[in-house]
Amino acid sequence: MSREFEIAREFEVDATPEQVWDAFTTGTGGWLWPMDAPEPREGGTGPFGSTVVTWDPPHRYTNRVANVEGIAEQTLNQLDYTIEPREGGRHAWVRYVHSGIFVEDWDNQYDGADKHTDFYLHTMREYLTHFAPRPVAFTTLDGPEASKAADALSTAVRGLGLAEDVPAGTTVEVRGPDKGLFPAVVDYHNPYFLGLRSDDALIRVFGRNHWGAPVGISVHDFAPGADAKADAAAWQRWLDEVFA
Known part of the structure; x- marks a missing residue:
């Protein structure tokens, strides 16, 4: 049975908002995996066939896709990133929200996505702190x-x-x-x-x-x-x- 889900996280990171924005939008594989960078405009094409819903660098980026390619268990996926400066712009506060609809095996799908979120966002902070912007x-x-x-x-x-x-x-x-x-x-x-x-x-x-x-x-x-x-x-x- 189809059910909506939402996974939200907030954290601070020792990087500028611009550096965080680049990590989320350039698709290099520095912390997640290589993917097409989004078209830099609302209504543009984003990764995995998504559409750019919000494009306000370096503050807000949202993409959304229906009928997620290659994932039969999911019919809607949205990723929303909000970035705000801290300490005069030397650090950043981030709110990350992953939402959508799982259509089967809901508890298992949600548990996996929830736990992967913490690991992926930790990896992003490790990348920003120790490796950005080195080629990968x-x-x-x-x-x-x-x-x-x-x-x-x-x-x-x-x-x-x-x-x-x-x-x-x-x-x-x-x-x-x-x-x-x-x-x-x-x-x-x-x-x-x-x-x-x-x-x-x-x-x-x-x-x-x-x-x-x-x-x-x-x-x-x-x-x-x-x-x-x-x-x-x-x-x-x-x-x-x-x-x-």
Whole structure:
């Protein structure tokens, strides 16, 4: 049965309103994933076939799409961003509202979207604080069928050489692809997601097994000369080995 939903968040970030606006509207993949930048006008075309409903840089941006392409469970999706200056324009306050209509499996769809929202917006703050506006090579991939298991995120965390209860803020040595080791900070960790920040990358591990999907990994690689295809191949090998 169709039901409306709304997910709202408010937060401050150590970035100017202009920097926040660019993060939300340029579609680089620096913190989320690459997407077409919106046409800079009301009535213009936005990402994923949406329409730009509000365009008031750097204060307000809204896009809306009906019959969301590739998502049978959703018939309406709207993203609304409000940005206000703080401390003389050196910082920004943000209100983010994701709303729409889910048409089936409402509780599971809402729970997944709600929890992903916190992780995505945290990643945006990490990007703005540590990496913007560096160029990025982005890749995202899913684990094999075995990564749908109930304990799959814990398996992935152990596969990285980390304790299952490692808290956010901990500096760690991570065991990545081909058993290579690299230093990183655990910037986010709860029962659903793990975020790692190295000097040159944001690595995000998604415990989508909680919603019946495979574990996913996204890599935002800011190293000079970063190769998204090489990152994808390396981390796919890692996923396949961990869940073999």
